[in-house]
Amino acid sequence: MKAKDALGRRGEIxxxxxxxxxxxxxIDHNWRCRNGEIDLVAVDGSTLVIAEVKTRRSLRYGHPFESITAAKLARLRTLAVLWSREHAVHLPALRIDAVAVIDPGGGRPPVVEHLKGVG
Incomplete structure (x- = not known):
């Protein structure tokens, strides 16, 4: 496994x-279809939560949240509908969250930040 892939997998965990x-x-991890991938699918009360996870070692190239574009959010909304249909899960609300993980390694603890309802 490439170092970048391992970092991303650790960030998602x-x-x-x-x-x-x-x-x-x-309730689901790394769901894929021909239209894209959802990192995490979760349930918060009566809300289906689609979580986009971005992991970096540092802020050298910007904060992970900066890489979540309007196009990515639109794709996640489409993927949420596709996931719901495939899994027959129909909750009254949908929310897209972003989770940033800064994992510097070297024994230093990771930092996790969570933004609710980003898109």
Whole structure:
């Protein structure tokens, strides 16, 4: 596995654990279809949550949230509908969240930030 892929996978695990600690139940990871990928699918009360996870080692090239574009958010909304249809999960509300993970390595602890309702 490439170092970048391993970092991304670790970030998604950290993000899932973080959301679970908040009481948000993660129900799917890395769901893919021909239109794209959803990092995490979760349920927060009666709300379906689609979480986009961005992981970096540092802020050298900008904050991870900066890489979530309007086009990405539009694609995530489409993917949320496709996921819901495929899994027959129909909740009254949908929310797209962003989770940023800064994982510097070297024994230093990662930092997780969570923004609700980004798109």
């Amino acid at each position: 950290l993000a899932a654990d973080y959301l679970e600690d908040l009481g948000i139940r993660v």
